[in-house]
Amino acid sequence: MNRPYTLWSIRGLLFVFDIENTHDLGREKIIVSKNVNDDKELAELFDALLRPEFFIYSEQERILLIETLSYFLEMENSFDEVFSKMDTYFDDDVKDQRQFMTVLINCLNRYQSQGNSNK
Numbered sequence: 001m002n003r004p005y006t007l008w009s010i011r012g013l014l015f016v017f018d019i020e021n022t023h024d025l026g027r028e029k030i031i032v033s034k035n036v037n038d039d040k041e042l043a044e045l046f047d048a049l050l051r052p053e054f055f056i057y058s059e060q061e062r063i064l065l066i067e068t069l070s071y072f073l074e075m076e077n078s079f080d081e082v083f084s085k086m087d088t089y090f091d092d093d094v095k096d097q098r099q100f101m102t103v104l105i106n107c108l109n110r111y112q113s114q115g116n117s118n119k
Contacts, residue, residue, distance in 0.1 A: 005068045007081050010101075013065060016049050019087045031089040037096070039103050046107040054111050062112055069105045073098065 015021055017031060027049060034045040054062060072079070079097040094100045 005071045007068075007072060007077075007079070009065055009068050010072070011082050011085060013050070013053065014082065014086060016053050017086070017088045017090065019089060028089050032091050035092065036090045036094055036100065037092060039099070042100065042103045043107055046104060050104075050107065051111050054108060055115060062108075062115075066105065066108050066112060069101060069108065073101060073105060 016027070021027075030048050031045065034041040036042050036045070054065075057065065076098075079101055083094060083097055
């Protein structure tokens with residue numbers, strides 16, 4: 001069965017970093033304190049802010065997010081469609097969008113496996 005993968009679901013997940021998201025000084029401080037071009041700091045940022053958001057999604061939705069991201073990484077997508085439509089609190093531009101997404105999928109897979117083992 002072919003699923004209609006769309007980058008909008010990834011954009012929705014990353015909305016936590018968007019300036020249009022509700023004003024939250026604590027979250028903004030966390031975002032600007034991390035270097036989004038450093039894999040370790042990016043993973044720490046995801047752990048702090050994205051992990052709780054990820055578990056708001058149903059099990060099926062989480063799996064679909066991971067499958068969608070995997071699909072676009074395999075298709076060697078540049079992810080310009082996601083980043084060009086996002087205005088973030090990041091201090092720096094994301095230099096390597098594919099690397100950003102690779103760190104993201106590694107974190108999502110880790111969260112999913114930790115979530116499944118906690119049940």
